[in-house]
Amino acid sequence: MLVEYKKIIDKELKKFSDELPSLSIYEPLKYIISNGGKRFRSSLALMAADLFSNKPYLAINEAIAIELFHNFTLIHDDIMDQAPIRRNLPAIHKKWDENIAILSGDLLHALVNQLLSKSSSQSPTLHQIFQQTAVEVCEGQSLDMEFEKLEIIAKTDYINMIQLKTAVLVACSLKMGALIGGASEKDAQLLYDFGLNLGTSFQIHDDILDVFPNEDNFGKQVGGDIIEKKKTILYIDFLTKASNEDKKLVNQIIDDKQLSREQKVSKVKEFFLKYDVLKVALDSKDEFYHKSMVSLGNLSLSENKKKVVEDFSVQLMNRKY
Amino acid sequence: MLVEYKKIIDKELKKFSDELPSLSIYEPLKYIISNGGKRFRSSLALMAADLFSNKPYLAINEAIAIELFHNFTLIHDDIMDQAPIRRNLPAIHKKWDENIAILSGDLLHALVNQLLSKSSSQSPTLHQIFQQTAVEVCEGQSLDMEFEKLEIIAKTDYINMIQLKTAVLVACSLKMGALIGGASEKDAQLLYDFGLNLGTSFQIHDDILDVFPNEDNFGKQVGGDIIEKKKTILYIDFLTKASNEDKKLVNQIIDDKQLSREQKVSKVKEFFLKYDVLKVALDSKDEFYHKSMVSLGNLSLSENKKKVVEDFSVQLMNRKY
Numbered sequence: 348m349l350v351e352y353k354k355i356i357d358k359e360l361k362k363f364s365d366e367l368p369s370l371s372i373y374e375p376l377k378y379i380i381s382n383g384g385k386r387f388r389s390s391l392a393l394m395a396a397d398l399f400s401n402k403p404y405l406a407i408n409e410a411i412a413i414e415l416f417h418n419f420t421l422i423h424d425d426i427m428d429q430a431p432i433r434r435n436l437p438a439i440h441k442k443w444d445e446n447i448a449i450l451s452g453d454l455l456h457a458l459v460n461q462l463l464s465k466s467s468s469q470s471p472t473l474h475q476i477f478q479q480t481a482v483e484v485c486e487g488q489s490l491d492m493e494f495e496k497l498e499i500i501a502k503t504d505y506i507n508m509i510q511l512k513t514a515v516l517v518a519c520s521l522k523m524g525a526l527i528g529g530a531s532e533k534d535a536q537l538l539y540d541f542g543l544n545l546g547t548s549f550q551i552h553d554d555i556l557d558v559f560p561n562e563d564n565f566g567k568q569v570g571g572d573i574i575e576k577k578k579t580i581l582y583i584d585f586l587t588k589a590s591n592e593d594k595k596l597v598n599q600i601i602d603d604k605q606l607s608r609e610q611k612v613s614k615v616k617e618f619f620l621k622y623d624v625l626k627v628a629l630d631s632k633d634e635f636y637h638k639s640m641v642s643l644g645n646l647s648l649s650e651n652k653k654k655v656v657e658d659f660s661v662q663l664m665n666r667k668y
Numbered sequence: 669m670l671v672e673y674k675k676i677i678d679k680e681l682k683k684f685s686d687e688l689p690s691l692s693i694y695e696p697l698k699y700i701i702s703n704g705g706k707r708f709r710s711s712l713a714l715m716a717a718d719l720f721s722n723k724p725y726l727a728i729n730e731a732i733a734i735e736l737f738h739n740f741t742l743i744h745d746d747i748m749d750q751a752p753i754r755r756n757l758p759a760i761h762k763k764w765d766e767n768i769a770i771l772s773g774d775l776l777h778a779l780v781n782q783l784l785s786k787s788s789s790q791s792p793t794l795h796q797i798f799q800q801t802a803v804e805v806c807e808g809q810s811l812d813m814e815f816e817k818l819e820i821i822a823k824t825d826y827i828n829m830i831q832l833k834t835a836v837l838v839a840c841s842l843k844m845g846a847l848i849g850g851a852s853e854k855d856a857q858l859l860y861d862f863g864l865n866l867g868t869s870f871q872i873h874d875d876i877l878d879v880f881p882n883e884d885n886f887g888k889q890v891g892g893d894i895i896e897k898k899k900t901i902l903y904i905d906f907l908t909k910a911s912n913e914d915k916k917l918v919n920q921i922i923d924d925k926q927l928s929r930e931q932k933v934s935k936v937k938e939f940f941l942k943y944d945v946l947k948v949a950l951d952s953k954d955e956f957y958h959k960s961m962v963s964l965g966n967l968s969l970s971e972n973k974k975k976v977v978e979d980f981s982v983q984l985m986n987r988k989y
Contacts, residue, residue, distance in 0.1 A: 489771055
């Protein structure tokens, strides 16, 4: 269903990119825009506007702004995480350099706001929602960076972090789209809550998939998070529950140069199973998915339209990529 | 005259800082806000509002936003320039690290927009002026970085760069303050032009002061730009006019480890005088100053008020710091 929206987004992003000045600092932006992406957040803004007005295009500027804001955060996150690859291509800080990545990210952040400043849909309410979200996304990234240095993280703190870093922008997209489509404040907030909880559930799902992939989850390498000792919901639950000895063992396994990647993942997985961390993660995932469905149910939309959103949610949570 | 406005700004910035959350990513922001600064740009926003309404405080949110935006650019510029010191204290990327500097800068940029989104003075026009300026400032920084790698830069390109990097934010402050104070579009634009040209003149003045300080310019070390081979208006004019031999000589002088700093500056200065670069710089400075005074003269303000702005301009151009 989102495929149609994605087509609109891709077309508008191309137009946006083609109209950028020829100054060289715009090159990395043309590059990242042309490198694709699921256009998930921006598609949701169009869907939300569509749900309430049958005119998805009303929210096009805000959708594009949200997509570009997401890309700005990717540019800077890749510097901070020293990630060399983004969407199967060199990250901007690798293809150019760190300074160009910092500055082109800043420029993109400014362009996002310039786009919003020119939108005929703009209002103080929309402005506030978006800027509040932008602040929260930065806070989320800061918590993510801090957590990488901590030994123990409470699950609630982890949930708070992924909500700020990821889910609020999903929720913001939906709320802005809904308001632009003419939704009541109440419905817009319900859609925000739907997005926040679905986004949270999805992020937990993503953590799980890395270690326990779907049967037909071919293509993606399993256990990337384990190898990087990434603080996923599985790993933080393990760190909370495991004996010091087992924590030490897991650390040694990951650092062991004699072991293949597959061996490491398989061994660490045994420890995860020993402490039943999968169950905790699945319970959390279900809890937030359930919450999102409650919000969806309370929306004053036709059952048909709710069904469309629910189908999309199911599809999202079963994603194989 | 700006002293009174600066007091207001300092007080409001302190309040803003005190109300920031306790999350650790806010620490660098509290640090940079408390480290002072001339509060030049923000004071101009208050002055402009004052000129047209006698109520400087009307533009307080926009003034604070502009000051904080300026500080955001300083945080990131210091990373890109690898500048260890800012306002006599360690720059954020040194006191913390580069990642914290990138992210706290991004957060500050988002907070600026959040502040604007909550301002009761907001309007699509103000929004557009500010965001257009934010884009231009990033473009200016990109040109500055590019120019450092070039051998020859045309004076007009240099002027364009300093206008984007520095003068547009000064002009934007004045225009936003004027509009908030109730100025006509024509007067607001005249004040913008005044600021753009005064800012340009001031930046050229700053280049000159580094090599040819005022008689009573004690305290600041002379020739810092020369030692860093910074592409000032003097240096680019020298590079345009000088023989290859003289260019080589100047380069050797600056790199010569046998020479003291004072010797280097004194020797390079001789070459600058040989090619009469001071005159070109002074002519440019005067040209833009004159333009700013023409815009000032055309404003529909009382002669008294114009006199106040002119006095401030004279004071600015005679600054000893």
